[in-house]
Amino acid sequence: MSRLSDMRTPLARAKGLGGLQDGAEHWTAERVSALLLGPLSIWGVAQILRLAGRDRDAILAWAGRVQNAAPLGLLIALTGRHAQLGLEVIASDYSRGWRRVWLRLVIRLSTLLFVALGCASLARILMTRTTEAK
Amino acid sequence: MASDGREAFYHGTDTEGQAIRRPMSPHLDVYRFRLSMALSIGNRMAGVVSSLGAGLAVAWLSALAQGPRAFNRAQRGATHPLGRLIFLGWGVATLYHFVASIRHLIWDSGARFEKKEIDADGRRSVFATAGLSLGLIAAFVALSHRRNKGPRA
Numbered sequence: 001m002s003r004l005s006d007m008r009t010p011l012a013r014a015k016g017l018g019g020l021q022d023g024a025e026h027w028t029a030e031r032v033s034a035l036l037l038g039p040l041s042i043w044g045v046a047q048i049l050r051l052a053g054r055d056r057d058a059i060l061a062w063a064g065r066v067q068n069a070a071p072l073g074l075l076i077a078l079t080g081r082h083a084q085l086g087l088e089v090i091a092s093d094y095s096r097g098w099r100r101v102w103l104r105l106v107i108r109l110s111t112l113l114f115v116a117l118g119c120a121s122l123a124r125i126l127m128t129r130t131t132e133a134k
Numbered sequence: 135m136a137s138d139g140r141e142a143f144y145h146g147t148d149t150e151g152q153a154i155r156r157p158m159s160p161h162l163d164v165y166r167f168r169l170s171m172a173l174s175i176g177n178r179m180a181g182v183v184s185s186l187g188a189g190l191a192v193a194w195l196s197a198l199a200q201g202p203r204a205f206n207r208a209q210r211g212a213t214h215p216l217g218r219l220i221f222l223g224w225g226v227a228t229l230y231h232f233v234a235s236i237r238h239l240i241w242d243s244g245a246r247f248e249k250k251e252i253d254a255d256g257r258r259s260v261f262a263t264a265g266l267s268l269g270l271i272a273a274f275v276a277l278s279h280r281r282n283k284g285p286r287a
Contacts, residue, residue, distance in 0.1 A: 034235050053278030056205050083185035118192040121199035
């Protein structure tokens with residue numbers, strides 16, 4: 001068991017007290033995803049400038065290279081995870097009861113869908129590039 | 135207790151979740167405005183805007199993957215004045231969220247909690263966000279303008 005979960009009493013952990021039920025782990029995950037997103041976001045901004053004003057072929061060629069697709073996939077996955085964690089904090093602050101449960105479900109599903117759509121699009125671009133190269 | 139305007143807001147819930155009328159403890163309205171308040175709630179709002187914008191960016195990526203027709207439609211939306219305004223808003227919100235997150239990570243280490251430091255860093259974060267936004271938007275506009283003119287002319 002991690003050190004952070006040991007900071008709570010066994011009873012508090014069993015009852016899942018607090019708005020998020022597992023606040024300490026949630027807090028840490030938010031910070032870790034933020035730290036990883038820092039350098040990745042700087043890379044993302046550099047890529048937006050690199051692709052500004054380029055046509056579809058140039059952008060496809062860029063996304064079709066593994067050295068670009070890999071960090072982009074990571075950026076999408078971590079953005080989805082960090083957005084999920086942050087939106088859950090807001091939902092737990094301003095809602096309670098069943099509304100909170102529903103909001104959390106909607107946040108989890110939509111951020112999961114975000115990552116799925118991003119990865120599926122990237123996969124399609126990579127496959128198209130491979131077929132065209134043959 | 136004398137009746138005053140605040141009584142209109144005396145709506146609460148008891149532990150059973152039933153509606154109950156009772157005085158509320160002093161909340162946001164009793165405090166003098168400070169920059170740190172706006173920056174704090176602004177960071178939350180920037181996070182939400184940044185998430186929504188990321189959703190649009192992934193929609194744009196899926197249009198790129200779908201084919202030329204879908205991509206042209208996405209580009210028409212992105213280059214429309216409203217699309218450009220949304221892109222600008224997404225950019226500024228994300229840059230502010232980035233700057234504010236650096237402050238939060240510093241706070242997590244236990245530093246920069248003194249009142250004077252909070253005020254000074256708050257002003258710095260506003261200038262940093264404005265500077266980054268202006269610089270990056272100018273670079274984006276200049277680069278897309280030059281590249282659009284070059285090969286086609």
